[in-house]
Amino acid sequence: MAVVVGWAIGLAVFGDSAGVIDIVPVVGASVGVHWLAFERAGLYRLSVAAIRLEEMTRALRMVIAASLVLHLIGRVTVLWVPPLATAVAALITLTLIFGERSVLRAWLLSQRAAGRFCRSVIIVGTNSEAAAMYDLLAQHPELGFDVVGVYGDPDDALRNGLDPFWKGDEQAASAHVQAGSVTGAIVAASSLDGSSLNRITRELLAVGAHVQLSSRLAGFASRRLQAQSIAYEPVIYLERLELASWQTIAKRVMDIE
Secondary structure (H helix, E strand, O other), X not given: OXXXXXXXXXXXXXXXXXXXXXXXXXXXXXXXXXXXXXXXXXXXXXXHHOOHXXXXXXXXXXXXXXXXXXXXXXXXXXXXXXXXXXXXXXXXXXXXXXXXXXXXXXXXHHHHHOOOOOXXXXXXXXXXXXXXXXXXXXXXXXXXXXXXXXXXXXXXXXXXXXXXXXXXXXXXXXXXXXXXXXXXXXEOHHHOOHHHHHHHHHHHHHOOXXXXXXXOOOOOOHHHEEEEEEOOEEEXXXXXXXXXXXXXXXXXXXXXX
């Protein structure tokens, strides 16, 4: 609807012709191109849409890319659209998409806080990191995670206050997922040695679980973390904390005063 409204207005106001017959094929093409662009960018996947900055950045790029593609298509077909109309259509479309997704996000957060539309997940690990993860999810129900079980060492679970939620050791986690009542697993990486972490993660993926691994890092903004590889092995690169120019100037002024 955002694409339809944006391109209809752009063409009707700034196009060469305001006729419905002329507008309909261009709007139809714009819907198809934008849908393919958004699908390609993963904007219909929860893993992307859950991160607001990533969602908006990809949406901006895809609207610009789709608009350029449509403009180029128009130059070699009868679907010619003036540059000004293309620019206005892209701006309106982007504004509506940002607004629509923001409203949907706010509504979904309120629904999840009320216990609706939540995903059943398990936590693999029973150490202090796993306990901190459980407390975090319990304190923020709007995130939409309903922890239905914790798997790991029973003694660690008792020491860290997770014994009421303990369902079994790590090996039983994939069986719980396979039973069909759970869609995801959050793995406290620090609770497992390297080989066990690798094996259990593969087992969870094999039964169709959405797996999230903790980074063992606390207090670092996620935007400073980048997934990279060393000799084909995944690592996390942590960017240095650098202030923007205006922040540096403001800090300097405050220091002088």
